[in-house]
Amino acid sequence: ELKVEQNPLFLSMQEGKNYTIYCNYSTTSDRLYWYRQDPGKSLESLFVLLSNGAVKQEGRLMASLDTKARLSTLHITAAVHDLSATYFCAVDGPGGGADGLTFGKGTHLIIQP
Amino acid sequence: EAGVVQSPRYKIIEKKQPVAFWCNPISGHNTLYWYLQNLGQGPELLIRYENEEAVDDSQLPKDRFSAERLKGVDSTLKIQPAELGDSAVYLCASSKDGLMTGELFFGEGSRLTVL
Numbered sequence: 001e002l003k004v005e006q007n008p009l010f011l012s013m014q015e016g017k018n019y020t021i022y023c024n025y026s027t028t029s030d031r032l033y034w035y036r037q038d039p040g041k042s043l044e045s046l047f048v049l050l051s052n053g054a055v056k057q058e059g060r061l062m063a064s065l066d067t068k069a070r071l072s073t074l075h076i077t078a079a080v081h082d083l084s085a086t087y088f089c090a091v092d093g094p095g096g097g098a099d100g101l102t103f104g105k106g107t108h109l110i111i112q113p
Numbered sequence: 114e115a116g117v118v119q120s121p122r123y124k125i126i127e128k129k130q131p132v133a134f135w136c137n138p139i140s141g142h143n144t145l146y147w148y149l150q151n152l153g154q155g156p157e158l159l160i161r162y163e164n165e166e167a168v169d170d171s172q173l174p175k176d177r178f179s180a181e182r183l184k185g186v187d188s189t190l191k192i193q194p195a196e197l198g199d200s201a202v203y204l205c206a207s208s209k210d211g212l213m214t215g216e217l218f219f220g221e222g223s224r225l226t227v228l
Contacts, residue, residue: 004155033216042117042204042221043156088155100146100169101217103155 002027004091006104014112016078021107023072023089032065032072033101035088043088047074079111115139117220119205125226131193134223138186138207145182146217147173147190148204156204162188195227 003026013019023032031050035043047056049065049072056063060083062075072089086108090101118137126132138145143164148156159178161169164185173180177196182188192199202224206217 035219043206043219045216045218048216090155100148100158100161103157105153105155108153 002029002091002102004089004102004104006087006089006107008107009105010108010110012110012112013076013079015080018078019076021074021076021087021089021109023074023104025070025072025089025091025102028067028070029091030067031092033090034063034072034074035090035103037086037088037106046087076109081111081113084109084111117205117207117218119203119220119223121223122221123224123226125228126195127228128197129194131191132195132225133189133191134203134205134225136188136190136205136220138188138205139209139218142207142209142218143185144208145188146206146208147180147188148206148219150202150204150222152201159190159203192225195225197227200225200227 005024007022033048034046036046037043047063049063052067054065060077065072074087086106088103088106090103117139120135124132145162147159149159150156158172160167160173160180162182165182178192180190190203202222204219204222206219208217
């Protein structure tokens with residue numbers, strides 16, 4: 001059974017600080033996805049990482065994938081309040097992308113002024 | 114391009130009542146998913162459709178849940194009868210090239226409260 005674990009599950013940080021969210025998964029997968037969810041809203045796709053060593057950056061967020069370690073990181077640089085949200089990582093099912101995604105429990109991020 | 118559309122956004126019912134949720138995927142997306150999201154948790158897959166065929170419904174509680182995707186476009190998820198534990202957000206997602214990137218696009222969800 002594929003398991004996806006995120007840590008931390010809750011994070012409160014100050015604006016201007018840097019931090020990293022970690023995502024570990026239990027079985028071999030070459031593809032990992034990061035989503036953002038605002039309260040009461042749906043999931044918004046942030047990054048699609050399709051191979052080992054993939055790194056993608058958008059604004060203050062940078063995601064990377066190490067398939068050998070089964071680890072992805074989401075790094076936040078100089079955090080701003082607008083980045084407060086819940087961040088989910090997700091991994092392909094055993095049959096690849098068409099099986100749907102298995103999600104972690106999410107990291108609830110609060111960025112305080 | 115319109116996103117995934119779901120309705121209703123909110124539904125409050127008493128236990129043992131039936132309820133149905135509707136989803137219209139992004140045009141051209143052949144794969145459609147229904148996910149369940151409990152409070153404070155990540156989404157969990159209920160059922161996946163390839164066009165009109167349900168190709169993975171192993172996580173769907175078939176004693177009370179049913180789904181259909183007529184003509185391979187819109188989909189309906191039904192619960193009958195609803196139980197207290199069914200209170201959650203039901204998310205619909207679609208993808209165009211599930212075998213390629215696997216990227217899913219989600220609707221805003223239908224929040225169910227069972228009293």
